[in-house]
Structure formats: structure tokens, C-alpha cells
Amino acid sequence: MECLFCRIVAGEIPATIVRETDNTLAFRDIGPKAPVHVLVIPKEHYADVATLAQGDPALAGEVLATAAAVAEDEGLLGDGFRLMFNTGAYGGQEVYHVHAHLLGGAPLGPMLARDLG
Numbered sequence: 001m002e003c004l005f006c007r008i009v010a011g012e013i014p015a016t017i018v019r020e021t022d023n024t025l026a027f028r029d030i031g032p033k034a035p036v037h038v039l040v041i042p043k044e045h046y047a048d049v050a051t052l053a054q055g056d057p058a059l060a061g062e063v064l065a066t067a068a069a070v071a072e073d074e075g076l077l078g079d080g081f082r083l084m085f086n087t088g089a090y091g092g093q094e095v096y097h098v099h100a101h102l103l104g105g106a107p108l109g110p111m112l113a114r115d116l117g
């Protein structure tokens with residue numbers, strides 16, 4: 001199996017799992033960019049959020065629901081958080097198994113490092 005996150009789902013690579021449902025998994029990012037940085041994925045392999053949303057919108061909804069549950073568990077609902085799907089080359093995606101980045105625990109700054117507008 002080539003895909004890193006499929007290997008995490010299979011238990012072949014260790015991860016700090018914070019929530020698991022029948023169809024989704026949430027685990028801490030190995031290189032956290034904020035006090036809370038959790039990745040939320042569908043267990044089934046989809047390359048990116050567009051492929052997931054077009055192929056199985058209900059599963060995309062489950063990923064969002066799991067992200068919201070983790071946000072609540074981590075105490076992020078009051079102060080807020082950011083939920084992000086880096087997609088493709090311009091989006092800076094590095095792992096091609098769709099994942100939502102759940103970021104919070106501190107003010108996260110501007111949406112982009114530079115204003116490209």
C-alpha cells in the first residue's frame with residue numbers, strides 16, 4: 001500500500017488518534033502549525049476534497065461532522081478555529097489522501113501568508 005494515510009487507517013503507521021467513526025478518522029498532525037492541529041480523513045481513499053465531494057457527498061459530510069466533534073472536544077467552539085483542505089499543486093497539497101486540517105487554540109492570523117489579490 002503506497003498511500004501514507006491509508007497506512008495510518010490500516011494501523012501500519014502509528015498516529016495519535018483523537019476520534020474514530022465507522023467511516024472517518026481524526027489524528028494529530030505530526031508537524032503541528034498551531035496548538036491544536038488535527039487531520040480529519042475519510043477511511044476510504046479519495047485523492048482530494050473535490051473527488052470526495054463529487055464521488056460521495058455524504059462521506060464528505062461525515063468528515064465535516066467529525067471535524068466539528070473534534071473542535072468541540074478540543075474546546076475550540078468558543079474562540080473559533082480554521083478548517084482547511086489544501087488541494088492540488090496551487091493549494092500546496094502534499095499527501096494525496098483527502099484531509100481536513102483542523103487548526104485552533106490561538107489566533108491564526110491572516111488567511112494567506114501573502115495577499116495575492
Ligand code: 5GP
Binds near residue numbers: 029030085086092094
Ligand atoms: P498537506 O500539505 O497535504 O495539506 O498536509 C499534509 C500534512 O500531513 C502535513 O501537515 C504534515 O505535517 C502531515 N503529515 C505528513 N506525514 C505525516 C505522518 O506520518 N503522520 C501524521 N500524523 N501527519 C503527517
Ligand code: ZN
Binds near residue numbers: 097
Ligand atoms: Zn489513501
